[in-house]
Amino acid sequence: MDFFDRTGKMAIGSRLRLLTENVTNNAAEINKLYSNGLQPKWFPVFYELSDGKGKTITAIAREIGHSHPSVSTIVSEMTKNGIITEKKDEADGRRNLVSLSPQGMAIAQNIQVQYTDVNNAIEELLAQTRHNLWKAIEEWEFLLEQKSLLKRVQDQKKRREEQKVEIIDYRPEYKADFASLNEEWISRYFKIEEADRKALHHPQENIIDKGGYIFMAMYDNKIAGTCALVKIDDTExxxxxxxxxxxxxxxxxxxxxxLGKAALDKAKASGAKGVYLESNTILKPAISLYHKLGFEKIVGHQTPYERCNIQMGLSFKA
Structure with a gap:
């Protein structure tokens, strides 16, 4: 179709839906051809019960990969059409078991020739194609179970956006940005302390002139973030x-x-033994980020901050 040639793979959902509708419409006509009285959407439940055993709706839903409400609706429809019966479980009166009625079991016996004809038709169709759709579906199901299409698109979005990020060194004209970015997030969760004010309002004197570094992140030519490497006197x-x-x-x-990676690269290039940090465990995304960067929890260091309840360190030692 010209539409799908123009949209490409972006319209995969629409294209699969059309294919599904085509097959489902044909399935309805095939059921009429064999006069079995089934609707295509009933088939998974019907097939699951065709062994003659009673099963709970929960068990059926688990086996066929449908939701409980969906199976419950199908069971109700099939019951109204006399194909399914429902009764209490003799072993556990709290549970209802559904099974094929005598009419349903008769369909299950007669439908075997339809299974043979349908299977042969599909095998013939597969033989005329260059790609085995059935095997491809299995592969897609497996891969999407490992990582959903949504997650894959999110990853692509993040990779594209990362390309717009530029990490640059601090310059005096960024003094206000350095202070405002930090004051915004500190005020959101905690209170600004005296140690914050000294570093944020006098970064040149309290960080850079003492042997530290400040990094700024630019995104689409706008200041988007910052972090600092503060020189400390520590044995580790x-x-x-x-x-x-x-x-x-x-x-x-x-x-x-x-930002964190740029700071760690700078510290390592300078010959540092390691890098230390202080945080608070309510900042779960930040703690996760620090673990991703390689930091591990440590104890025993003094801190000037009331908000600090976790200390972490990363050693560059071989």
């Missing part, structure tokens, strides 16, 4: 990763990770 760690903040409008674009 030479720097503290601090003052990391990302603008609310820029979150979800891996900016925090890229």
């Amino acid at each position: 760690y030479d720097y503290e990763l601090a003052k990391m903040a990302v603008a609310p409008w820029a979150q979800g674009k891996s900016i925090g990770y890229l």
Whole structure:
């Protein structure tokens, strides 16, 4: 079709839906051809019960991969048409078991010739194609179970947006951005403390002039985030990763990770033994980010911050 040639793979859902409708419409006509009285949507439930055993709706739903409400609706329809009967489980009176009625079992016996004809028709169709659709469906089902199409699109979106992020060194004209980004996120969860004010309002004197570094993240030529490497006097760690903040409008674009990685690369290139940080466990995305960067929980360091309830470290030692 010209439409699908123009849209390409973006319209995969629409194209599969058309194919499904085509097959389903044909299935309805095939059922009429063999006079079995079944509707195509009943088939999974019918087939699951065709062994003659009574089963719960929950068990059927689990076996055929449908939701409980969907199976419940189908069972009601099939019951009204005399194909299914429902009764209490003798072993557990709290459960209802559904099974094929005598009419349903008669259909199950007579439908075998239809199964043979349909299977042969599909095998003939597959033999005329260059690609085995049945095997392809199995592969797609497996791959989408491992990672959904939504997650795959999210990953592509993140990769594309990462390309727009540029990590640059701090310059005096970014002083206001450095302060405002940090004050915004600190105020959202905690209170701004004296140690914050010293670092945020005098970054040159309190961070850079003391041997530290500040990094800024640009996204679409706008300041989107920042973080600092603060020089510390410690036997294990030479720097503290601090003052990391990302603008609310820029979150979800891996900016925090890229800032952290740039800071760690700088620390390692300078010959540092390791990097230390302080945080709070209510900041779950931040803690997850630090673990992703390679930090592990440590204890025993003094902190000037009331909000700190977790300390983490990353060692560069071989």
